[in-house]
Amino acid sequence: MMGWIKPMKNKNNLKLSKEKREQMKNEIKVYFSNERDEDLGDLGAGLILDFIIEELAPEFYNQGVFDAYQYMNDRMEDVLGLQK
Template identity: 35%
Template sequence: MSKIEFSAEQKAVLCQQLKAYVANELDHEIGQFESEFLLDFIAGTIGPHFYNQGVSDAAAVVASRFEDIAHALYEIEVPL
């Protein structure tokens, strides 16, 4: 897996959301630098867990679809 990176626009939105969350939930104001540092920490340490869960969920969907395809192929086989 490559490093999780965001565009400048995505990072600005995410940092604003982090600043609002910390202010509302923790009653603490953080600046742009702190919010970017926190976002980098979350993306680097927690993000891979969410990414891996997404990959696992996608693999389950693909496996299910392959089972459906295999069943459909079996149904169209010509009996010998």
């Protein structure tokens, strides 16, 4: 990744609605049940979700920013090709 892309300053600035957070916790619980045959409670699912938001999500965000930069840069080169 290019050095000019700065990581998100505040790791926990991703805010989820109560409904979205509950949906994600339920998806985590279903995953653990299906893949690991473990029953995970609300607290455990919430802690896993917090870990993902705080530690992993910034990397996905930064990759998305970089991908968008590359896409836009490629499109700008296409526009320059229209010069006469």
